[in-house]
Amino acid sequence: MSVLILVVDDEADVEDLFRQRFRRDLRAERFQMEFACSAADALARVAEASARSLILILSDINMPGMTGLDMLPQVKKIRPDVPVIMITAYGDDRTRQQAIERGAMQLLTKPVDFDVLRRAIDTRIEQVA
Template identity: 70%
Template sequence: MSLLILVVDDEPDVEILFRQQFRRDLRDNRFAMEFANSAASALQRISDAAGASLILILSDINMPGMTGLELLPKAKALRPDVPVIMITAYGDDQTKRKALEGGAEALLTKPVDFVALRNVIDTRVTGAA
């Protein structure tokens, strides 16, 4: 069973950037990445992945419609076993507090530190193997 990471962001460039940063992992089938361009789409993907080894959800906070902070408790209700890391351009203390109180494992600021993110992913992949 392949390991799955769900990335939620309304910016289309994010998928290109993540596929580029993790191209070797994806090519080697170390894990798969799915992308959702809205919180509603993410909830559907989380429901659809009920039997899959979803190991991590990465979600932007500022999205039209439902924000990442609104998505967070719904995602945790569907899959309490899956850590959620929030990503935002606005890493102020209040946003970080809301994310962590809502159940996020961490809050990363944009531009994303892909070295730090890779360490988090490596830990999840190793733990799931």
């Protein structure tokens, strides 16, 4: 089964970083990754991916225009079955609480601990297998 992970971040180098960190998984076609550079782009992709196997969304919080926190409830309306992990440079208790209240499964702080993220991805893949 081909499963999709959507990464939402306005920073251009994020795609290169994630592709590098997960290169073996991507080459082995364990999962696919798509990248959205804004919350609006992400919402369009989530709506389009409804027929595909979207299993996880990883989203930055601080983005121009619509923030990740503002996007989160809208994503959950479209795809309540897809967990969202929020990523932020500001992992304070208030931000964590807002993310969880709006439907996030987890909040990771930057720099991202890719071992923690890999475990979350592995767990999600096992859940949908």
